[in-house]
Amino acid sequence: MTPEDAVLSAADSVLADGDLTTDPDLIASYRADRSTGSVAGTPFAIAFPRTTEQVSHIVQSAYEHHVPVVPRGAGSGLSGGSNAIDGSLVLCVERMKSVLGVDVGNGYVETQPGIINQDLRDHVAGHGLWYAPDPASKDFCSIGGNVNTNAGGLCCVKYGVTRDAVLGLEVVLADGRITRIGRRTVKGVAGYDLTGLMVGSEGTLGVVTMARLRLRPLPPTPTTAVAVFDDISDAGRAVEAIMATSTPSLLELMDRTSLRAVEAWRPMGLATDAAALLIAQSDLPAGAGEQEADAILAQCERHGAREVYRSEDPEQAELLLGARRMTIPALEAMGDWLLDDISVPRRRLGDAVGAIERIAQARDVVIATFGHAGDGNLHPTIVVPRGDEAAAQRALAAFDDILQVALDVDGTVTGEHGVGLLKRAALARELDPVAIDLHGRIKAALDPRGILNPGKALPRW
Ligand SMILES: Cc1cc2nc3c(=O)[nH]c(=O)nc-3n(C[C@H](O)[C@H](O)[C@H](O)COP(=O)(O)OP(=O)(O)OC[C@H]3O[C@@H](n4cnc5c(N)ncnc54)[C@H](O)[C@@H]3O)c2cc1C
Numbered sequence: 001m002t003p004e005d006a007v008l009s010a011a012d013s014v015l016a017d018g019d020l021t022t023d024p025d026l027i028a029s030y031r032a033d034r035s036t037g038s039v040a041g042t043p044f045a046i047a048f049p050r051t052t053e054q055v056s057h058i059v060q061s062a063y064e065h066h067v068p069v070v071p072r073g074a075g076s077g078l079s080g081g082s083n084a085i086d087g088s089l090v091l092c093v094e095r096m097k098s099v100l101g102v103d104v105g106n107g108y109v110e111t112q113p114g115i116i117n118q119d120l121r122d123h124v125a126g127h128g129l130w131y132a133p134d135p136a137s138k139d140f141c142s143i144g145g146n147v148n149t150n151a152g153g154l155c156c157v158k159y160g161v162t163r164d165a166v167l168g169l170e171v172v173l174a175d176g177r178i179t180r181i182g183r184r185t186v187k188g189v190a191g192y193d194l195t196g197l198m199v200g201s202e203g204t205l206g207v208v209t210m211a212r213l214r215l216r217p218l219p220p221t222p223t224t225a226v227a228v229f230d231d232i233s234d235a236g237r238a239v240e241a242i243m244a245t246s247t248p249s250l251l252e253l254m255d256r257t258s259l260r261a262v263e264a265w266r267p268m269g270l271a272t273d274a275a276a277l278l279i280a281q282s283d284l285p286a287g288a289g290e291q292e293a294d295a296i297l298a299q300c301e302r303h304g305a306r307e308v309y310r311s312e313d314p315e316q317a318e319l320l321l322g323a324r325r326m327t328i329p330a331l332e333a334m335g336d337w338l339l340d341d342i343s344v345p346r347r348r349l350g351d352a353v354g355a356i357e358r359i360a361q362a363r364d365v366v367i368a369t370f371g372h373a374g375d376g377n378l379h380p381t382i383v384v385p386r387g388d389e390a391a392a393q394r395a396l397a398a399f400d401d402i403l404q405v406a407l408d409v410d411g412t413v414t415g416e417h418g419v420g421l422l423k424r425a426a427l428a429r430e431l432d433p434v435a436i437d438l439h440g441r442i443k444a445a446l447d448p449r450g451i452l453n454p455g456k457a458l459p460r461w
Contacts, residue, residue, distance in 0.1 A: 060176025079420025113144025
């Protein structure tokens with residue numbers, strides 16, 4: 001029996017009918033995530049476990065037979081993290097989507113990992129509670145994927161990223177053992193922070209089978225503030241000033257190319273002649289929210305905004321946020337795209353956007369820049385004519401130039417999408433040699449046979 005057959009047989013012995021497939025059509029649709037520019041291999045099968053014990057049994061068999069396992073959530077990743085590798089088993093947790101319990105008094109939910117972020121939000125809203133991390137992909141990404149990429153989102157500028165919401169995890173380790181790490185309490189410092197280590201580990205250290213997530217009371221309806229700029233560097237300076245004086249619950253940026261792409265795709269009257277749009281929200285209670293929004297707009301005017309306005313109309317706010325969330329699909333419609341994800345100190349936002357504009361000219365490519373400006377997290381997205389091979393090569397060069405800009409301004413090569421396959425070389429440039437060594441040692445300690453998502457997330461392995 002081949003190692004693959006042994007793993008198939010182990011999986012088949014615990015999974016329900018239909019939860020294991022070798023069908024080439026299904027394999028084709030589960031072998032890659034949403035990134036472009038990354039390579040996806042061909043797995044020999046896809047398993048859809050429903051319980052922790054099933055995951056444990058399958059991973060244990062893979063460990064025994066040295067078979068690579070690629071954990072997968074909803075496959076919305078943008079770094080190639082859940083791309084299959086040749087000869088691997090894709091372990092897709094999308095059918096593990098039950099909410100296991102909500103503890104209202106202690107403010108947390110326990111859930112299986114496959115649940116879609118928005119479905120979890122809807123569930124806990126039924127208890128009057130709120131799960132804060134809200135990636136723009138919240139309608140189609142899973143909590144397990146969010147935990148493993150340490151996903152950010154629009155509200156993270158005030159409420160923190162996924163890591164700040166994870167209290168504890170259940171994890172199946174590479175050898176199939178199951179461990180529960182973390183805490184239920186508000187405070188707790190017992191032992192190393194293994195939960196923190198797992199968050200953002202991109203499926204390379206374990207398979208998350210349960211997440212215990214911090215909840216908050218539902219916030220009041222936010223007040224929205226919008227500022228239009230003729231110079232994107234002014235918008236960068238306004239962001240710095242806003243963050244020094246207010247606590248917006250959202251602060252997003254769209255540049256001219258992003259505005260034009262969305263307007264062309266779904267016309268909604270966006271200011272396509274502007275250099276940049278800042279969208280901010282305050283979720284302070286009525287009265288205080290308007291005051292904070294006005295203070296934000298005053299900072300924008302002080303830093304050169306040509307037009308500012310505030311809205312309490314939830315429909316108008318949703319339209320604007322919808323425009324921001326639509327940026328990626330709108331750019332996708334324009335041509336072949338390559339999306340970057342750098343994070344820079346807010347003070348250097350202006351320098352970074354200026355450098356990105358120069359890269360667009362030098363490499364003769366279109367770059368749309370948008371993102372979570374309040375966190376200094378930008379998504380410069382390179383768009384080139386579909387199928388133009390020379391332009392695709394220039395796009396790759398521009399992608400790399402942008403990563404260097406991040407490092408040059410004391411930033412990081414990935415703010416929220418993860419290293420995956422796309423940024424391993426860039427990670428090696430960001431980390432010092434001792435940190436690279438530590439990464440290898442941690443991987444070797446937790447996954448000595450290197451079966452979990454090999455070739456991802458680490459500078460070398
Ligand atoms: C239009 C669009 C907008 C986006 N906006 C944002 C945004 O605002 N913020 C943001 O952070 N991201 C954003 N993303 C990227 C993506 O949605 C996130 O990275 C998300 O967290 C991935 O979740 P997923 O369930 O799709 O994970 P996948 O893509 O399936 O996997 C992501 C990584 O997690 C690992 N993994 C998944 N589940 C498990 C598990 N249970 N155990 C162990 N490892 C696991 C995989 O191996 C892989 O390395 C966006 C993507 C798109 C397409």
